[in-house]
Amino acid sequence: MPKIAFVNGSYQTINKPSIKIEDRGFQFADGVYEVIALTNGVLIDLNFHLDRLNRSLREINIEWPTAKEAFNAICAEVIRRNRLVHGSLYIQITRGVSARDFSYPKGLKPSLIIYGRHSQENQNLKKIECIKVITTQDIRWDRCDIKSISLLASVLSKAKAKNKLAQEAWFLNKDGFITEGASSNAWIVREPNIIQTHPTNSSILSGITRLRIIRLAEEQAIKVIEKPFSLSEAKKAKEAFLTSSTSFVQPIIDIDGTQISNGKIGLTTKKLLNSYLKFMG
Structure with a gap:
């Protein structure tokens, strides 16, 4: 199975992602995430997850990295490229990249990572x-x-x-x-x-x-x-x-x-x- 992730504007193999060393998520855990179950190619309760993601971003003052339409398209493309049918989708948004300091400058561009994980075809649902x-x-x-x-x-x-x-x-x-x-x-x-x-x-x-x-x-x-x-x-x-x-x-x-x-x-x-x-x- 292919393992392809979306990382800050491009699709990359999961073992070669391009993440900046000074990304605040990497150095300060300055970010939020979601994990969404996928069954029969459908993301379960997607809108609930996106509402919660939106709230988490708002609570720590991080802007959405893309428009909603583009975001949904990226999720669909990650699913397609990885041929995901059953599994989960991982979404992570961090404040972005800046020189290492506890405070952060205004106007940072948030980092966005999305990738999928396969699971056995509904075996976990039967057992x-x-x-x-x-x-x-x-x-x-x-x-x-x-x-x-x-x-x-x-x-x-x-x-x-x-x-x-x-x-x-x-x-x-x-x-x-x-x-x-x-x-x-x-x-x-x-x-x-x-x-x-x-x-x-x-x-x-x-x-x-x-x-x-x-x-x-x-x-x-x-x-x-x-x-x-x-x-x-x-x-x-x-x-x-x-x-x-x-x-x-x-x-x-x-x-x-x-x-x-x-x-x-x-x-x-x-x-x-x-x-x-x-x-x-």
């Missing part, structure tokens, strides 16, 4: 993988609602989870509540057809799959509670799951060594997963 999570202190900054490319806390937390033979880490804030995962939103099932997740504020990223699951749940008369929950509540939950653009809806069967849902996917989680897969087509 349900139940996972384990650990909890760890939330050491991130106070603007987690911005999808920043500064991901060191998540990198370290994922490594910690892997060392403990888990697949995800849930962040615990100073008040003892779970905010979200290192790369996902966190959910519990309190009772059949009653699900709970942290409300959207500066403590979490407003996940696109999270938003879609809320809408799908409401269509099925599943009550959604947007309220923080504690580690104790999570361990006592009937079920638990996470959501993200690449994991979709993934059941959790172990939290810090405590078995959840008898070690298998629960009925409410399975119902939501099936609804999401149907939505994706």
Whole structure:
């Protein structure tokens, strides 16, 4: 399969991208990004992702690097050149290139990188993988609602989870509540057809799959509670799951060594997963 990326105005093979050493994304993590799932050649919830990208750019005062029409055309061309059918599209926008300094001059031209990743033809949709999570202190900054490319806390937390033979880490804030995962939103099932997740504020990223699951749940008369929950509540939950653009809806069967849902996917989680897969087509 070809591996071609769009990098600041040109299409390049992914192993030879031209990125300036003094790009502020490279030196300061001064930028934002999006990851969009692709199924049957269609980008899932594209408009929601672009709305969130627009908000992230606005919050850190970076201009759009292209007009919307040109941006959409670039995304389509990256998909075409890479012959993407199933997978994901990665979009990164940084403030641009300038001499290394914490402050930055006005009028910088933002850098834009877009590339795609293949996945097996819907095999990940057919196989349900139940996972384990650990909890760890939330050491991130106070603007987690911005999808920043500064991901060191998540990198370290994922490594910690892997060392403990888990697949995800849930962040615990100073008040003892779970905010979200290192790369996902966190959910519990309190009772059949009653699900709970942290409300959207500066403590979490407003996940696109999270938003879609809320809408799908409401269509099925599943009550959604947007309220923080504690580690104790999570361990006592009937079920638990996470959501993200690449994991979709993934059941959790172990939290810090405590078995959840008898070690298998629960009925409410399975119902939501099936609804999401149907939505994706």
